[in-house]
Amino acid sequence: MRLTSFQLFTILLVADAIALIAGIGIGSSGVNFNFLESPLSEKIILDYRLPRTLLSMIVGAGLAAAGCSLQALFRNPLADPYILGVSSGASVGAAFVILFGIASTINIMLSAFFFAIVTCWVVYRIGKTETGIPVYTLLLAGVAMAAFLSGVTSLLIYISALDIYKVVFWIMGGFWTANWLKVQAVSIPILASSLYLILSSWNLNAILIGEEHAMSVGIDVEAFKKRVIAATALLTSAAVSVSGVIGFVGLITPHSMRLIAGENNRILLPASLLAGAAFMPFVDLISRTATTGEIPVGIITAMLGAPFFLYLLRRSKVAA
Amino acid sequence: MLLEVKGLRVSLGSSEILKNVSFKVEKGEVVGLLGPNGSGKSTLLRTIFGVLKPLGGVVYFNGKNLAELERKDVAKLLGYLPQEASDTGLKVKEVVMLGRTPYIHGISFKEGDLTAVREALRLVGLSDFEERRFFELSGGEKQKVMLARVFAQHTDVLLLDEPTAHLDISSQLEIMGLIRSRVREGCSALLAIHDINLASAYCDRLLLIKRGEIFAAGKPEEVITRENIREVYGADVEVRRIGGNILVIPSRKRESEKEKWVHVICGGGSGTELIRELWLHGYKVSAGVLNALDSDWFAASEIGEVIDEQPFSEISDDAFVKNLEFIEKADIVILSNLTVGKGNLRNLEAALYAAKLGKLLVVEEEEFEKRNFAGSEAAEIYNEISSSVPQSKVFKKSHELIKSLRTSS
Numbered sequence: 001m002r003l004t005s006f007q008l009f010t011i012l013l014v015a016d017a018i019a020l021i022a023g024i025g026i027g028s029s030g031v032n033f034n035f036l037e038s039p040l041s042e043k044i045i046l047d048y049r050l051p052r053t054l055l056s057m058i059v060g061a062g063l064a065a066a067g068c069s070l071q072a073l074f075r076n077p078l079a080d081p082y083i084l085g086v087s088s089g090a091s092v093g094a095a096f097v098i099l100f101g102i103a104s105t106i107n108i109m110l111s112a113f114f115f116a117i118v119t120c121w122v123v124y125r126i127g128k129t130e131t132g133i134p135v136y137t138l139l140l141a142g143v144a145m146a147a148f149l150s151g152v153t154s155l156l157i158y159i160s161a162l163d164i165y166k167v168v169f170w171i172m173g174g175f176w177t178a179n180w181l182k183v184q185a186v187s188i189p190i191l192a193s194s195l196y197l198i199l200s201s202w203n204l205n206a207i208l209i210g211e212e213h214a215m216s217v218g219i220d221v222e223a224f225k226k227r228v229i230a231a232t233a234l235l236t237s238a239a240v241s242v243s244g245v246i247g248f249v250g251l252i253t254p255h256s257m258r259l260i261a262g263e264n265n266r267i268l269l270p271a272s273l274l275a276g277a278a279f280m281p282f283v284d285l286i287s288r289t290a291t292t293g294e295i296p297v298g299i300i301t302a303m304l305g306a307p308f309f310l311y312l313l314r315r316s317k318v319a320a
Numbered sequence: 321m322l323l324e325v326k327g328l329r330v331s332l333g334s335s336e337i338l339k340n341v342s343f344k345v346e347k348g349e350v351v352g353l354l355g356p357n358g359s360g361k362s363t364l365l366r367t368i369f370g371v372l373k374p375l376g377g378v379v380y381f382n383g384k385n386l387a388e389l390e391r392k393d394v395a396k397l398l399g400y401l402p403q404e405a406s407d408t409g410l411k412v413k414e415v416v417m418l419g420r421t422p423y424i425h426g427i428s429f430k431e432g433d434l435t436a437v438r439e440a441l442r443l444v445g446l447s448d449f450e451e452r453r454f455f456e457l458s459g460g461e462k463q464k465v466m467l468a469r470v471f472a473q474h475t476d477v478l479l480l481d482e483p484t485a486h487l488d489i490s491s492q493l494e495i496m497g498l499i500r501s502r503v504r505e506g507c508s509a510l511l512a513i514h515d516i517n518l519a520s521a522y523c524d525r526l527l528l529i530k531r532g533e534i535f536a537a538g539k540p541e542e543v544i545t546r547e548n549i550r551e552v553y554g555a556d557v558e559v560r561r562i563g564g565n566i567l568v569i570p571s572r573k574r575e576s577e578k579e580k581w582v583h584v585i586c587g588g589g590s591g592t593e594l595i596r597e598l599w600l601h602g603y604k605v606s607a608g609v610l611n612a613l614d615s616d617w618f619a620a621s622e623i624g625e626v627i628d629e630q631p632f633s634e635i636s637d638d639a640f641v642k643n644l645e646f647i648e649k650a651d652i653v654i655l656s657n658l659t660v661g662k663g664n665l666r667n668l669e670a671a672l673y674a675a676k677l678g679k680l681l682v683v684e685e686e687e688f689e690k691r692n693f694a695g696s697e698a699a700e701i702y703n704e705i706s707s708s709v710p711q712s713k714v715f716k717k718s719h720e721l722i723k724s725l726r727t728s729s
Contacts, residue, residue: 075406206418208410209454212402215371217473218395218422263409263453 003260005267012274016057023053023281028288052178053281055186056297059175059239060249060280061273062190066232066239067250068257068272069197072204072265073228074135081236081250084142084229088149089119090240095156095167103166105177109185109241116237119145124229132222133229172296173244175284186238193235194273200228201265208263246298248305249276259312279305322347322508323368323398323477328377330360330367330532337363339532341377345477345508350500352519353512354543355529356553361512362403364529365479368510369400381477395422399475403482405466412457412465413450416440419472440472444498460491467498478502480511484518496522520544520566528552540566560622579604582725583646584620585667585674586610586656592619594656594683594718599623601726606646609639609667635666643667647674654721655705657685661693668701675708682706682714683721 003011025031027049066081074083082088093115097107123145127138157167203224206214211221236250254272261271280297283304287295323345330338337360345351353361366372368379370386379386381397389397399419408415419440420433441447444464449457454465463483470478483499484492492515500522503509513519519526520540528536528543530552536543544566546559556571581604584591591607592615598605607620608627620626627642629635635643643666647653653674660668674680688702706714715721 202421202424205410205414206421208406208408209415209418210402210404210406212366212371213405213418215391216369216395216400216402217418217469218390218392220391258409262411264411264414 005261008261008267008271009274012271012278015278016274019278019281019285020053020057023056023285024049026285026289028292047179051180051183052175052284055178055183055242056175056280056284057277058183058187058190059243059246060253060276060278062194062235062239062276063246063250064253064257064272064276064279065194065197065269066235068254068265068269069200069204069228070232071254072208073225074139075208076135076139077255078251079139080247081232081239082146082245082247083139084233084236085119085123085145085149086116086233086236086240087245087247088146088153090116090237091153091167091171091245092119092149092156093241094170094244095153095160098163098166098170099156099160101163103163105179106181108170109182113237113241116240117233119149120229120233120237124233133225138229169296170244171298173246173298174287174294174296175243176288176294178242182242186242189238190235193231193238196231197228197235198269198273200224201269204228204265204269205263208265244296244298246280246301248298248301249280252301252305252309253279256309256312259315322382323510324380325364325368326378326380328364328367328379329375330363330372331375332363332372337532338367338374341529341532341534343527343534343537345510347476347508348503348506349525350503350509350511350523352523352526353510353529354514354516354519354526355535359529359552360532361529362481363532365400365481365510365512366402369398369479370394371400392422395473395475397475398477398479399470399473400479401466401470401481401483403485405462407455410454411450412446412452412454413437413441415454415465416468416472419469422473436472436474437468440468443471443502444468460487460494463487463491463495464498467495471502476507478507478509478511480509482512482514484513484515492518516544516549516568517566520568544568562622580651581606581649582652582654583607583650583674584654584656585643585658585671586616586620586654587614587658587664587667589615590656590658590683591616591654594654594722595619595623597718597722601722606650608643608646609635609664609670611663632663634663640666640670643670644673647677647679650679652681652725653677653679655680655682656718657683657691659691659693660688660698660702665694665698665701668698668705672701672705672708675705680705680709680713681721681725682709683716683718684714685716 024045029044063081070079070081070083071077090112093111094108097103097111123141127133127141157164160167203214203219206217206219214221253276254268257268257272257275261267283300284297287297287300326342328338328341341364353364355361363372367374386394416437420436423433441450444467446461446464446468454462457465478499484495487495496518499509523540525538526540526543527534528548535552536548544559546557549555549557549568557568558571560567560569579602582598584594584605584607586607587610595605595607596619605624607616610617610620610626610628611631612628613631617626617628627639627646629639647670655671671680692698
């Protein structure tokens with residue numbers, strides 16, 4: 001089955017709309033699509049469900065766009081938004097604040113963001129050489145940094161004793177602390193970075209056939225790599241700072257879209273972004289309604305996402 | 321001139337890859353860069369395009385210093401094609417469209433870009449491949465797609481790094497033909513290439529590079545000489561000219577000084593196989609007397625010394641005497657299964673002379689009567705030859721003769 005881009009984008013936009021409406025209408029207090037029938041439901045919807053759904057859409061869109069861009073930039077199907085050490089950096093940041101007992105929503109957010117962005121910068125400095133940024137040194141620097149920082153996180157968790165569950169829950173990722181402040185804080189960096197990535201999608205195509213080929217069609221590859229790395233680092237750090245470490249979305253969404261939409265980033269990148277914006281609130285909906293409590297979203301993305309991805313992979317193999 | 325390279329010096333790490341390289345490429349020229357692995361061909365192309373920064377030297381395009389231009393603007397003047405392309409799931413038309421990158425503002429294409437892509441695909445004969453995925457194509461098709469990508473870039477100069485590497489012969493010829501026809505339409509090409517024969521056939525000029533310096537430059541026939549190849553590649557080859565083409569072939573190993581000289585009396589194609597086989601097995605080969613343009617003459621003149629005569633004329637006294645001299649000097653003389661007429665009757669006399677000297681071997685695939693168009697005179701001579709050559713020296717087939725020759729020596 002091959003869809004035209006118009007059909008694909010129509011389906012994705014409809015999916016986004018359904019995800020938004022479902023996210024607002026369904027919750028632990030029941031199904032209610034008559035949004036403004038009483039002051040209580042108005043409060044639930046405006047102060048709780050709406051910011052939570054919007055936040056999950058923005059984060060899902062951003063992670064998917066960042067994953068897609070980095071897969072193209074590194075020409076590596078295993079690249080995901082956390083490849084530069086963002087997740088481990090952010091975890092250390094969050095754990096620190098929790099350990100020192102100053103864990104307000106805003107403090108965790110700022111600390112996680114700060115640690116994440118600093119980690120990216122360090123990885124970038126280590127990975128870079130005089131002549132450019134070789135992909136493999138950067139990836140290896142990211143892996144080594146992540147290993148080191150997860151050691152630090154484990155240490156902090158170990159020390160924090162009573163607050164262990166807070167740190168672990170934070171790392172597992174979720175949107176239960178969503179509020180309008182978070183939506184406001186991250187929407188600009190995430191949406192601006194995503195927009196930049198979409199505008200760069202053509203250059204990402206050129207990188208696909210090799211960096212030297214990209215240079216040969218007039219792209220300043222090293223400068224371009226720097227900008228894409230900066231944009232994804234900003235985007236991912238912002239996303240992690242409000243939602244914790246939500247895995248798989250950034251890896252699986254672009255891959256799923258690739259199987260449907262092909263390799264061309266001019267279509268693939270916006271399609272991944274829209275798909276991430278539909279997938280994330282859908283998963284969050286499950287996480288807050290499946291049981292009487294909350295299941296961290298990261299658990300569900302992994303448990304739902306991986307089998308779905310395997311299904312797509314299997315099917316495309318049969319088709320080929 | 322279109323492209324001028326002046327005093328280019330490039331270092332990678334601590335080693336100097338290019339030392340003071342200067343040359344020019346004129347409009348409508350195909351210039352080939354030849355040289356052994358690591359001599360600096362790719363480095364030169366990469367430096368001209370600006371992927372590498374030179375330590376010194378300048379590249380001018382129509383008098384403009386390319387180092388002062390933006391990458392994007394250089395890409396509008398020079399179409400650089402690196403050697404290897406990663407496999408990608410992009411469609412063919414999307415890969416070719418990448419050639420339009422320097423002309424795109426923002427993210428939207430213009431109608432002109434689509435036209436350029438279609439035209440480029442048509443030029444390389446892949447119009448039907450637009451929707452195919454790049455990684456599904458064969459090596460030759462991929463290379464044609466990459467060429468279409470450079471063509472779509474609409475540049476005046478093509479810089480191609482081994483465009484025919486890893487391709488089969490038909491794809492090699494196709495690719496070189498496409499480059500030539502593009503140049504005929506008014507651009508120029510500078511290409512690194514490994515295959516000396518291919519380079520000589522398709523390039524107007526060659527630059528032979530030795531360890532980062534231009535060792536020789538000029539027309540293929542000036543550059544490709546036995547001495548230059550030995551000097552630059554350290555390889556012993558023979559250089560032959562065939563119908564305006566240059567052919568470099570491995571020099572056969574001369575095992576020792578006791579190499580035998582075999583003289584072949586043939587004509588009309590009866591000796592071609594013999595001559596070739598003898599040469600391959602390391603004998604020194606001569607042939608005569610042959611009319612120029614006879615098929616045996618072509619075979620023999622490629623390989624060894626030939627006593628020749630004007631086309632379609634009888635053997636002259638001079639040629640006959642020279643033939644006898646060769647027979648005297650040669651270790652072995654072979655009379656091929658030749659057809660005899662008035663014109664070459666004297667070759668039979670020469671063979672008889674060889675038979676008397678005890679040097680003659682005879683190939684007799686058919687009875688002589690069937691090959692004799694010179695009457696009883698020829699028959700008499702042939703009978704005399706037959707009676708003075710022992711039966712063990714008469715063979716039914718050329719290869720049997722060669723076999724016996726090799727086992728006896």
